[in-house]
Amino acid sequence: MPRGLPRATVLESVRLAAVLGPPGTPHVAPGRDLLRSRSLLAELDSRYGGRPVLVRGLRGPALLVMSKRDALRVLSEHDSYAPAAEERPFGLTTDVLRPGFIEIARAEAKGLTSGVVDHTRLNACWQRVARRCVYGDGAAGDEELTRLLEAVTRAGRRRSRQRAQRRVQRRREILSGRYDARIIDHLHRAEPGSLAGLIAETPDAEARGLMQAAFWLMGLGVAATALTQTLALLAAHPTHRKAARADPDHLRACLREGLRLWPPVPVLSRVTTAETGWYGTTLPAGLTVLVPIAAHQRNPRLPYANTFAPEIWLDGTAADEWWARPGCDGVHLTLAVGTAFLGGILRDARPKPVGRVLSPHRPLPHTLNMSRLRVTMRPARRKPPHA
Known part of the structure; x- marks a missing residue:
């Protein structure tokens, strides 16, 4: 492993793992607090002079980049930094x-138009x-x-001692086998109009169809947290609720705000595809590079950092922010x-x-207890002009 770049101490690596969490983990656990992560990142930034830092992650060494310049490099040089293989x-x-x-989404949503929605x-x-x-x-x-997918994900994130690790690995293998068998049954049906049907028409389907289908289900499924948060924000901000009801573009902006405020993926992960040079040091291919995007999205220098501000996605403000760049096809589809x-x-x-969990009269919290988010659905006074 290279020697030129600074290395985080063991304690710093542990603290980073605690506050940033693994990719795909919603910000619902008390330990994964964006405010704490921002403080820790500022501390590391000061200690190491803004340079990237080698840290010890759950899956081995990784490079943590903190500055805007370095983050832009990782996210723009697609030939050198690629998503993990299973995410491509x-x-x-x-x-x-x-x-x-x-x-499908509109039809299923009709089941949430009365009573209390949590x-x-x-x-x-x-x-x-x-x-x-x-x-x-x-x-x-x-x-x-869905339950098997959640169980497989939990098993993959669990950390324990070596003896217990073998038991966890065995359980994960059993769960994965059951999950894969269930996916295969659905893939073989290849219903027209579904992603499985589209995969069946792809030449590479047999080799990668199972992995891709599982990835798309996970990617769509994790959006549930952002949808709950956005619905609660709309309930607490009647002006934006009325605008969103009348204008699909405003509603989309509200959802993007929910994702900015509490992103389901607090850290973007990339992998080096070849040897790359960083500050005079050569890093090997296959090294994980972490970009803590959540901390940038609520940077205290942003005037709207801790407020619900859908207008930034409509008036061009967000377009000037590097962390708001258009995402992949999966992101656009989910939106x-x-x-x-x-x-x-x-x-x-x-x-x-x-309740007043998301009161518009005070800064929005950096973490949310999802069990406390509830809205009461009342009949609409009139239908919006746009379907």
């Missing part, structure tokens, strides 16, 4: 599926959307598939389907806040 697309063009997915209820409804989009209507009620889902709810109901 393999030629799927999902645009043809988007209209059908949007209709994260558990919304998540169950959204997971039906995800399963129908990825595997077709035949998977709509397969709740066991489109998620916006349609929220629109389906707002079409027939008005969310009213339960």
Whole structure:
């Protein structure tokens, strides 16, 4: 491993793992606090002069980049820094599926237009959307598939001593086997209009279809947290709720704000595809590079850092921010389907806040306890002019 770049101490690496969390972990656990991570990153930035720092991660060494300049390099040099192998697309063009997915989202959203909606209820409804989009209507009620995915993910993140590690690994293998078998059954059905149907038409389907289908289900499924947060924000901000109900673009901006304030992926992860030079040091191919994007999205220098500000996505403010660059096809698809889902709810109901967790009169918290987010759905006074 190279010697020129600074190395974080063991304690610093442990603290980073505690506050940043692994990719894909929603900000719902008390330890994963963006305020604490920002403080720690500022401390490391000061100690190491703004240079990237080698840290010890859960899966081995990694390079943590903290400055805007270094983050831009990692995110713009696509030939040198690529997503992990299991996250890379393999030629799927999902645009043809988007209209059908949007209709699925609107139809399922009708189940959330009355009573009290909390994260558990919304998540169950959204997971039906995800399963129908990825595997077709035949998977709509397969709740066991979602439970297995959650169990496999938890097992993969669990840290323990070596003896216990073997038991965890064995359990993960069993869960993965059950999960894969269930996916294969849905893939073989290859329902038209689903992602599985599209995969079946792809020459590389047999080799990578299983992995891609699992990845898309996970990617869509994790958006449930952002949808709950955005619905709660709309309930607490009636002016934006009215605007979002009348204008799909404003609603999409509200969802993007929910993702900015509490991103489901606090750290972007890339892998070096070849040897790369950093500050006079050569790093090997295959090294993980971490960009703590969540800390940048709520940088205290931003005037809107801790407020609900959908307008930044409409007036060009966010367009000037490097962390707000357009995402991959999966991000665009999730935004489109998620916006349609929220629109389906707002079409027939008005969310009213339960409690003052997201009060517009004080700065928004850096972490949320999802169990405390609840809204009461009341009948809409009138239908919006746009479907």
